[in-house]
Amino acid sequence: MTQASKSSSTGFATRAIHHGYDPQDEHGALTPPLHLTSTFSFATAEQGGEMFAGERPGHIYSRISNPTLDLLEQRIANLEGGEAALANSSGMGSITSVLWTFLEPGDEVIVDKTLYGCTFSFMNHGLRKFGITITHVDMTIPENLSRAMNAKTKIVYFETPANPNMRLVDIAAISEIAKAGGAKVVVDNTYATPLLTRPIELGTDLVVHSATKYLGGHGDLIAGMVVGNAEDVTRVRMEGMKDMTGSIMSPFNAMLITRGLKTLELRMARHCESAMIVARELEAHSAVEKVYFPGLESFEQHGLAKKQMADFGGMIAFEVHGGMRTGIETMNRLQMIQRAVSLGDAETLIQHPASMTHSTYTPEERAEHDIGEGLIRLSVGLENVDDILEDLMGALPSVARKVAA
Structure with missing residues (x-):
């Protein structure tokens, strides 16, 4: 890591360009290398066993992690103010990986009145088939969430600004109510980006992005991101993504997004x-x-x-x-x-x-x-x-x- 990226006072653009990478660790290469590999070899069988057991850090298989994705994840987590991040193959891959991780039949998700069309479809036409209740409330009035919360509510989910009608939700107020009721708060921050809004700093548990949009910025890739605390993101990586959706970002797309973050x-x-x-x-x-x-x-x-x-x-x-x-x-x-x-x-x-x-x-x-x-x-x-x-x-x-x- 460069000295600039260590400073808590370093500006957004500086961190977007430098965080998590020191050229001297890669033969002086100014641009981080692209790791196009599906698997990784182990120095010994014991080392491989320790990695699989979670006793030793390292990369095993690119469906779980990859050095090029790892750098992108570090940068996004830093910019969003989270502990950890996970790169996915699409924004919907991020959303579905998160929800499959933390939900089970009988649970309820409370969502705002307006959602992106595919998110709405996944919630109302997908999750409902597996015994999960989807409840829409107008979260522009926080008291509506207070009245809707109950013992079955596991996740509160919203976008702000909302796609497509630009409705805003008071992130801090909604997060406080949801957490008091024992629910996780998941916010789609695609429209605002971490430059304009950082939901985690306002009380959110997890942030999702369609990195296809502003993070990539050039209309040449499909990708998604999840940001949150290390424990939650690890669960999403090892449960929702690895075993349920398989929604892993390609290293090439990770390279393009890392480049996009610089501007x-x-x-x-x-x-x-x-x-x-x-x-x-x-x-x-x-x-x-x-x-x-x-x-x-x-x-x-x-x-x-x-x-x-x-x-x-x-x-x-x-x-x-x-x-x-x-x-x-x-x-x-x-x-x-x-x-x-x-x-x-x-x-x-x-x-x-x-x-x-x-x-x-x-x-x-x-x-x-x-x-x-x-x-x-x-x-x-x-x-x-x-x-x-x-x-x-x-x-x-x-x-x-x-x-x-």
Whole structure:
């Protein structure tokens, strides 16, 4: 470990670049090596036996651990303020590995009102089949969780900001209530990243990420991360991941994410700055009915955003007058902005949750969980913001004229 990474006062970007690696340990190689190996040999049979018994540290098989993944895990844990981390093959791999580890038939998971579509599907269409109760409550009001908690509640799970409607949850308040009731708190921190929000410092037990998004940052990989205390993360590694999901990240993807972390602070600053400009322009446009962005003073939870976010992120949700039809027409007029799911890429991406990422909800479920049929999700990229605005505003005026006609 370098001297800079040892200091508790070292800045975020410095730790993202240096933590856990000393070039002199690898022949002076400035860039950490990529370990493309499925298995590891032992100096003696006794050594191998000790590793399998957990009596000696070391790598056995890349489905369990790998030096390239280990470096990434150290860095993510450091940036999130956790003791340990686990790299997975996808964000859903992280979520499922965590939940399979800590749940058994008869348990209950209390979740927020809004979840990413695949998370919603896993909870409501997957876990329910194995005798696990899924209870949705509106966690924007912490007292709702207090009323819902019971002896069977083992996990409280939420996203903040939530995908796709940008709802915020008071992490500290919800964590306090959940822990008082004996439940673990799991937070999806994909939208905010550890640069903007660190849930563990606010009382959360475990943090999950789709590292596909901002952590990787370039739209060229699929990956997930789990962060928490060493005991919990070890359990997830050896139970939920090793034996149940097999959701291990490839060393090559770990290398790409480690590289992506080096520019995370720079990229997030641009994402945040541009998103604020875009959100204000959208809010002022006659074709736009409502904008959901934590940085706007009109956002209902703006005060909470200022309390638990260092900045407001690069994600915007908005609705245009005329609902789904005019929203789709708007997206189809775009020239530079790409119609695509995912988020956190260098490219600005736009999508329609009701027909895409959240189509696993029925129309009735979307209405119940505050996902409007005309809602549009925008991931503001790294292009020049004037070019983003020119494309977006160029699509919107025709919608405004049509509505007025």
